Amino acid sequence: MLNIQPSAPEPIYRQILEQLRRLIAAGQLAEGEPLPSVREVAVMHAVNPMTVSRAYGLAEAEGLLKRLRGKGMVVAAQSGRTRSQSERLALLEPLLLALSRQVQELELPADLVLRRLGKLLGE
Amino acid sequence: MLNIQPSAPEPIYRQILEQLRRLIAAGQLAEGEPLPSVREVAVMHAVNPMTVSRAYGLAEAEGLLKRLRGKGMVVAAQSGRTRSQSERLALLEPLLLALSRQVQELELPADLVLRRLGKLLGE
Amino acid sequence: MLNIQPSAPEPIYRQILEQLRRLIAAGQLAEGEPLPSVREVAVMHAVNPMTVSRAYGLAEAEGLLKRLRGKGMVVAAQSGRTRSQSERLALLEPLLLALSRQVQELELPADLVLRRLGKLLGE
Amino acid sequence: MLNIQPSAPEPIYRQILEQLRRLIAAGQLAEGEPLPSVREVAVMHAVNPMTVSRAYGLAEAEGLLKRLRGKGMVVAAQSGRTRSQSERLALLEPLLLALSRQVQELELPADLVLRRLGKLLGE
DNA sequence: GTGGTCTAGACCACG
DNA sequence: GTGGTCTAGACCACA
Numbered sequence: 001m002l003n004i005q006p007s008a009p010e011p012i013y014r015q016i017l018e019q020l021r022r023l024i025a026a027g028q029l030a031e032g033e034p035l036p037s038v039r040e041v042a043v044m045h046a047v048n049p050m051t052v053s054r055a056y057g058l059a060e061a062e063g064l065l066k067r068l069r070g071k072g073m074v075v076a077a078q079s080g081r082t083r084s085q086s087e088r089l090a091l092l093e094p095l096l097l098a099l100s101r102q103v104q105e106l107e108l109p110a111d112l113v114l115r116r117l118g119k120l121l122g123e
Numbered sequence: 124m125l126n127i128q129p130s131a132p133e134p135i136y137r138q139i140l141e142q143l144r145r146l147i148a149a150g151q152l153a154e155g156e157p158l159p160s161v162r163e164v165a166v167m168h169a170v171n172p173m174t175v176s177r178a179y180g181l182a183e184a185e186g187l188l189k190r191l192r193g194k195g196m197v198v199a200a201q202s203g204r205t206r207s208q209s210e211r212l213a214l215l216e217p218l219l220l221a222l223s224r225q226v227q228e229l230e231l232p233a234d235l236v237l238r239r240l241g242k243l244l245g246e
Numbered sequence: 247m248l249n250i251q252p253s254a255p256e257p258i259y260r261q262i263l264e265q266l267r268r269l270i271a272a273g274q275l276a277e278g279e280p281l282p283s284v285r286e287v288a289v290m291h292a293v294n295p296m297t298v299s300r301a302y303g304l305a306e307a308e309g310l311l312k313r314l315r316g317k318g319m320v321v322a323a324q325s326g327r328t329r330s331q332s333e334r335l336a337l338l339e340p341l342l343l344a345l346s347r348q349v350q351e352l353e354l355p356a357d358l359v360l361r362r363l364g365k366l367l368g369e
Numbered sequence: 370m371l372n373i374q375p376s377a378p379e380p381i382y383r384q385i386l387e388q389l390r391r392l393i394a395a396g397q398l399a400e401g402e403p404l405p406s407v408r409e410v411a412v413m414h415a416v417n418p419m420t421v422s423r424a425y426g427l428a429e430a431e432g433l434l435k436r437l438r439g440k441g442m443v444v445a446a447q448s449g450r451t452r453s454q455s456e457r458l459a460l461l462e463p464l465l466l467a468l469s470r471q472v473q474e475l476e477l478p479a480d481l482v483l484r485r486l487g488k489l490l491g492e
Numbered sequence: 493g494t495g496g497t498c499t500a501g502a503c504c505a506c507g
Numbered sequence: 508g509t510g511g512t513c514t515a516g517a518c519c520a521c522a
Contacts, residue, residue, distance in 0.1 A: 070522030105145035110244035121233035268474035356490035367479035439507030
């Protein structure tokens with residue numbers, strides 16, 4: 001379910017946290033749904049349990065997850081409602097802005113970039 | 124010329140370096156063109172001169188810039204030739220891939236994202 | 247009778263145990279009085295029976311409760327005698343100390359805090 | 370400046386975080402003021418640097434602190450403005466509620482508790 | 493079984 | 508000098 005790249009510049013715990021944000025916002029992780037345990041994720045992705053725990057803890061502090069004592073983490077209620085398309089699009093905005101800045105610096109024509117992205121999204 | 128955000132997660136020296144790569148690849152910084160001095164950049168953006176120097180140093184090691192004694196940095200010859208569109212598009216690939224992954228996690232329709240990006244690029 | 251908050255940071259078994267201490271010290275639970283069964287408490291508060299059992303077990307070890315075969319738990323004799331006011335006030339001391347430390351860190355005037363607490367106690 | 374009790378039930382990183390919240394709310398830590406470095410706090414209180422770092426990191430995520438790269442942490446701007454008395458009193462509310470619940474369970478007269486607290490606050 | 497906390501120590505990134 | 512990340516491993520608390 002989670003996609004972790006240990007060699008990426010972005011820290012692992014943050015990769016997990018941000019994926020959780022998106023998966024929950026999209027409703028792919030529904031309200032009340034239990035998450036894989038810290039240890040499971042740690043073994044599956046060959047990372048330290050504490051790294052996973054850190055991501056889960058931050059997600060809990062953010063209100064995304066809820067701790068059921070002795071039973072693990074589940075998706076919190078208020079996050080469970082799938083967000084509207086526009087709310088989800090807003091989560092993408094920072095990346096879109098960075099992209100458009102780079103496109104301008106590279107002086108690339110808009111349609112070329114849009115075609116390339118369209119191809120990636122179509123796959 | 125440079126666009127620096129000290130509070131961004133990406134380190135400042137890297138922001139500078141990657142902008143130089145793109146501006147040079149696009150030919151916005153032409154071969155032989157002199158760059159603002161380390162001190163100028165540092166003062167203008169309220170940044171530590173060492174940080175700017177580090178970016179310039181890396182760009183020099185990469186062959187993007189050339190150090191002219193007593194005259195500062197200029198855009199190096201071999202980098203000066205503007206790269207082809209496809210080469211420049213390749214520089215954008217990592218960001219496009221990250222974007223498409225996030226779009227899938229957010230379960231957003233491709234055309235919505237393309238329209239939003241098109242709007243940003245059209246401005 | 248018991249006031250349990252499963253989502254509070256304080257563990258559930260401890261919430262139960264400490265409430266028992268106070269209710270018995272005040273004589274609200276009198277000597278020989280039977281307690282609700284583990285199952286009753288568990289069902290009523292939607293809590294794991296093991297958790298209730300643990301609290302009861304600790305209370306028994308402390309001499310607060312006594313196990314009567316086949317009849318469940320009752321308030322033990324030596325605990326049953328209501329403690330003096332000063333003894334009961336002593337049970338409050340840790341919380342009062344924590345409170346006074348926080349008041350100082352918040353630089354709040356004593357009378358403001360006393361008025362607010364007085365209002366809460368008056369209700 | 371910080372008051373840490375390693376043996377308390379409350380985890381160390383949380384003790385630090387909550388003290389920061391109060392000290393900043395009261396203006397005892399003013400806007401822009403630099404905090405002692407992670408290593409200093411760690412040595413001074415004989416705890417692991419990571420424990421301190423965790424508290425600082427959470428405080429940053431909360432917007433209490435701001436990271437100045439290479440220079441350490443300072444009190445963030447929006448937190449710097451000393452909060453009004455009523456806002457600070459609100460931070461005390463959870464503890465006051467817990468206290469009043471315990472007072473009722475102990476069947477202690479309000480004025481006795483208020484006198485004891487007044488004495489503690491007067492010192 | 494679950495997650496939480498802490499440590500010691502290594503290594504990195506930044507300025 | 509600053510903070511950040513990660514690991515391995517120990518131990519605890521809870522259900």
